[in-house]
Amino acid sequence: MKTAFEKHGAALLSRGVAYALRRRRSSLLLLSLLIAGSYAHAQETYPVNGIADPKDGCFAFTHATIVKDAQTTLSNATLVIRDGKVVDAGPAAAIPKDAVVVDCKGKYIYPSFVDIFTTYGQAETRRGSGSWNAPPQFLSNTKGAYGWNQAIKSEVNAAALFSTDESKAASLREAGFGTVLTQQADGVARGTAAVVTLAAAKENKVMIRERAAAGYSFDKGTSTQNYPNSAMGYIALLRQTYLDAQWYKSQPAREGVNLSLQAFNANQQLPQIFEVKDKWDALRADKIGDEFGVQYIIKAGGNEYQRIAEMAATKATFILPLSFPGAIDVEDPADARFVSLAEMKHWELAPSQPGAFEKANIPFCITAADLKDAKTFMGNLRKAIEYGLSEQKALEALTRTPATTLKIYDKVGSLEAGKMANFLITSGPLFQENTVLFQNWVQGNRYIVKQDGWNDIRGIYTITLTPGNSVTVEVKGSVTDPSLSVLAKDTVPGKIDVNGKLVTLSLSMAKNSKKTVRLSGLIGVNSWSGTGVDTAGAVVRWEAAFSRAATVKADSAKKPAPPALGPIYFPFSGYGWDKLPQQQDILIKNATVWTNEKEGKLENTDVLIRAGKIAQIGKSIAAGNARVIDGTGKHLSAGIIDEHSHIAISNGVNESSQAVTAEVRIGDVLNPDDVNIYRQLSGGVTASHLLHGSANPIGGQSQLIKLRWGQSAEDLKVTNWDPFIKFALGENVKQSNWGDRNTVRFPQTRMGVEQVYVDAFTRARDYEKQGPGKRRDLELDALVEILNAKRFITCHSYVQSEINMLMHVADSFHFRVNTFTHILEGYKVADKMKAHGAGAGTFADWWAYKMEVQDAIPYNAAIMHKVGVVTAINSDDAEMARRLNQEAAKVVKYGGVSEEDALKMVTLNPAKLLHVDNRVGSIKAGKDADLVLWSDHPLSIYAKAEKTIVDGIVEFDRDNDLQLRKRIADERTRLTQKLLGEKKKGTPTQKAAFTREEMYHCEDLQGGHQEGLGL
Structure with missing residues (x-):
């Protein structure tokens, strides 16, 4: 089988360029081609079908500008390689006698790129969804002694699955890559990745390291198993796997053979690469790494520049893709209105990400991953340079940094003696717009990327026609796109076309002359020759003698200034801050103050805030x-x-795959960019208790946050509070409305729900009694916390019989149900709730939206309140939360509750239910300055929150909101014009599309706005 080089050599010969190939330089190039081809096929352990003819390849590339690494550039230097390795690189490098010499005058030599995030050579994986009507799959169906969950594929070895793919290798070589890390991108734990070169050789010859890294993600990939089906489930599964692997290592006899855990432990010695989809996932991954002492290498999603300070704090090395979003077609105003300002700004700012990482001194590699076509890689890289990335850092991110990160810098990443002969030959500085990549040498084998322009034919020539006259011409332009002019009394433009060694010319002898000579021939070293015809059709012979080099003017144009870019907002939303606000000392004067304390309502009163507290x-x-x-x-x-x-909340409110999922945590999947934070601040909300949904009897752990608009996920969290967990009763947990396929998961009846609780707490009690060496179980850890009054229950509930049942189970196991939420039949069992010590969070007047709420009445909250149950009015709905003050007012209407007590139902009472009433919920010296200044009576439908203050920071100001609306309009106009300009230039555009917000309710099974179970 012929190599690409042998085929190319045959093609040249068949095109009649034997004359030129007799020249010294061309003969040397052909010789190198043949030797390289023989070397590529040399084997040691493979049998030879024919006559063995091994050859050693030695080459010397002279007179080049050699960029050994990002810091070292050598002028007029020589690169010597032998047997696929670098022997020497420098101005004084000795040329071996047996070396094939390649003159690279005017050319540049760079190390080939290293991409440490590819699936090159791996079979395509297809997400396994199973049949649409198939029942749930609870356990792995993988054959063998593997772990219980198919998403943990730590036993997968990319080296064993790898197969060279010349088509894909060629596209990557044309982008400048010579070495890649390849992995099977499938699962939460993906197994190991291998380092291979892009040479056209057998797998054993191109593999540099078979176990070079381990991979992870927040995606279960091809697993058809139900668990996990939410982002918080992915995180819980990975955390539990770390714990199980540690336990398995210390107690192998208890588990038997578990090949998945064996491999997981073995893989911990390798570099750990974690693929994420966005900036918040990057921080989530880093948090897991911190918990288990792992420093991940994070393959970014593309918007991490929006939180660059947090990215720097991870101390991680990042892998940055260059798959920038395409311009959006906003020409039609009807379409443009669907495009959010955040989408427009991301389109504008995404190319600045590599430059932002450089400026923040965050180590990073660059990858071609996520590009639909590798041909766009260099163009996108130049765009990143235009947007602030330095050329030196770009080269470093493609060579030394990835090689060092994978601990293979002794083999690739620079042009030093002993390293692989992986290098690029270009027409000029690599990142300049018109620079041509001629060749990419991998393991000492030459791969031609572009042939035209290898010989720079630009210069002054004298063309002699026989019969005829002589004429002087100038060839200029670029090396790959030359142009021709006749230098006579007047300069007359001509035409030239070069195809390898073949050249065609068309020229006039004088300005405006109709006499044109058309010539064709061969390009030699210092002269050209051939035949042609004149205007009359007579045959002429011609020769072109090289006179002198053309004066090629250096590009005197100044490097264009980086494009003007809009600011980054915190969060990345039209209503975000240019800079995060700071705490202020604030004096609110002469207001009517609703204290929620024994002082009651105070007229014409001042409140002073200092250091975030009511002073x-x-x-x-x-x-x-x-x-x-x-x-x-x-x-x-x-x-x-x-x-x-x-x-x-990001990517799912329910981990609905199992009846008990106490191990999952809402706090792991906070989404600080959710505009509902801002909207609810505009309605006076300062804190929210974020709950898991109601798909299972025992759901996930909840998270109390303050609405600190613009802060990171961790900074939203209320610290040092008693942790809570979500339980649920009723139709949802027994899957009444889940469809015919969901009749397998236990429980299917209300009787079964009770047994789930009894079984779960029995297991938890037994688990707590186990001695040293027990397997730590995150699910049971949470349940043990409930038994020990260290975690508290908020339970979704409707029907009195189930409410009584759960209180009975709690009494049997000696714990307390802290809060029954919804509880629309609470008025029937208020006395029992008070005796048990349970509080209530309910709707003001919702009823009749499904069977189990048929007995709901609007007097429910007032009745529970009058019996002595701590009662709150809550939302379970992003829209309702914006008017909870009005929902509280309904209790005054229906139940005759006092205005002050009604206001407490959305302030002090929820604080009591959440055990934070010593910090928030009333206006008292020493408490947190979480306050709302209303334009009117707070229970009035006319009342507007003019200022909402959290920890002494004015998070929402109605006057500022009006300014933000103007800023949004101005920014949209600016970006719309910029997008229209891109379309006018001919830039490909994508159709404007509406992106729906993630907005969850208790019953949403997979994603917001999908059909759920019914409220």
């Missing part, structure tokens, strides 16, 4: 240096606390 309440308080806000005619209340919310 003083009274009249005529001195402001000092505090900012003064006039509260005359306005009302000041404690911030609203939503005891039951599902905002700011």
Whole structure:
């Protein structure tokens, strides 16, 4: 089988260029071609079918500008390679006598690139969804002594699955790559990856390291198993796998043989690469790494520049893709309105990501991953350079950094003696717009990327026609696109076309002359020759003698300034901050203050805030240096606390795959970019209790957050609070409305629900009694915390019989149900709830939206309150949360509850239910300054939250909101014009499409806005 080089050599010969190939330089190139081809096929352990003819290849590339690495450039230097390895590189490098000499005058030599995130040579994996009507799959169906979950594929070895693919290798070589890390991108734990070169040789010859890294992701890939089916489930599975692997290592006899855990432990010695989809996933991955002492290498999603400070804090090396979003077609205003400002800004700012990482001194590699076509790689890289990435750092991110990260810098990544002969030959500086990549040498084998332009034919020539006259011509332009001019009294443009060694010319002898000579021939070293015809059709012979080199003007144009870019907002939303606001000392003067304390409602009163706390309440308080806000005619209340919310959650509110999922945590999947945080601040909400959904009897752990708009996920969390967990009763957990295929998961009846609780707490009690060496179980850890009053229950509930049942189970196991939420039949069991010590979070007047709420009444909250149950009004809905003050007012209407007690149902009472009433929920000196300044009576439908303050920071200001709306309009106009300009230039565009927000309710099974179970 012929190599590409042998085929190319035969093609040249068949095209009649034997004359030129007799020249010294061309003969040497052909010789190198033949030797390289023989070397590529040399084998040691493989049998030879024919006559063995091994050859050693030695080459010397002279007169080149050699870029040994990103810091070292050598002028007029020589690169010597032998047997696929670098022998020497430098101005004084000795040329061996047996070397094939390749003159590279005017050319540049660089190390070939290294890509450490590819699936090159791996079979395509297809996500396994199974039949649409197939029943749930609870256990792995993988044959063999492997782990219980198919998403853990740590036993997969990419080296064993690898097969060379010349078509894909060629596309990567043309982008400048010579070495890649290949892995099977499938599963939460993906097994090992191998380092291979892109040479056209057998697998054993191109493999540099068979176990070079281990891979991870938040995606179960081809697994058809139900668990996990949410982002928090992926995280819990990975955390549990780390714990199981540690336990297996210390107690192997208890588990028997588990090949998945064996491999997981063995893989921990390798570099750990974690693929994420966005900036928040990057931080989630890093948090897991911190928990288990692992420093991940993070393959980024593309928007990490939006939180560059947090990325730097991870101390991780990143792998940055260059798959920038395409321009959006916004020419039609009807389409343009569907495009969010965040999408527009991301289109503009995404190419600045590599430059932002460089500026922040975050180590990173660059990958061609995620590109639909590797041919766009170099163009996107140049765009990144245009947007702020330095050329030196670009080269470093493609050579030394990836090689060092994978611990293979002794083999590739620079042009030093002993390393593989993987290098590029270009026409000029690599990252310049018109630079041509001629050849990519991999393991000492030459791969031609572009042939035209290898010989720079630009210069002054004298063309002699026989019969005829002589004429002087100038060839200029670029090396791959030359142009021709006749240098006579007037310069006359001509035409030239070069194809390898073949050249065709068309030229006029004088300006405006109709006499044109058409010539064709061969390009030699210093002269050209051939035949042609004149205007009359007479045959002429011609020769072109080289006179002198053309004066090629250096590009005197200044490097264009980086494009003007809009600011990054925190969060990345139209309503985000240019800079995060800081705490202020604030004095609110002369307001009606609803204290929620024994002082009640205070007229014409001042409240002073210092260092995020309420410092003083009274009249005529001195402001000092505090900012003064006039509260005359306005009302000041404690911030609203939503005891039951599902905002700011990413990729699933339910881990619905199992009946008990106490191991999953809402706190792992917070989404600080959710605009509902801002919207609810505009309604006076300052804190939200984010709950797992109601798909299973024992759901996941909840998270209390403060609405600190613009902060990171960790900074949203309320610290040092009693942790909670979500339980559920009723139709949802027994899967009444899940469809015919979901009749397998236990429980299917209300009786079964009770047994799930009894079984879970029996297991937890037994687990707690186990001695040293027990397997740590994250699910049972949470249940043991409940038994020990260290974690508290919020339970989705409707029907009195089930409410009684759960209180009975709790009494049997000596724990307490902290809160029954929804509880629309709470009025029937209020006395029992009080005796048990349970509180209530309910709707004001929802009923009749499914069978188990037929007995709901609008007097429910008032009845429970009057019996003495701590009662709150909550939302379970992103829209309702914006008007919880009005929902509380309904309790006044229906139940005759006092206005102050009604306001407490959305402020102090939820604080009590969440065990944070010592910090929030009322206006009292020493408490957190979480306050709302209302334009009117806070229970009025006319009341607007003019200012919402969290920890002494004005997070929402209605006047500022008006300015933000103008800023959004101006920014949209600017970006719309920029996008229209891209379309006008001919840039490919993508159709504008509406992107729906993630907005969850209790019953959503997979994603927001999908059909759920019914409220």
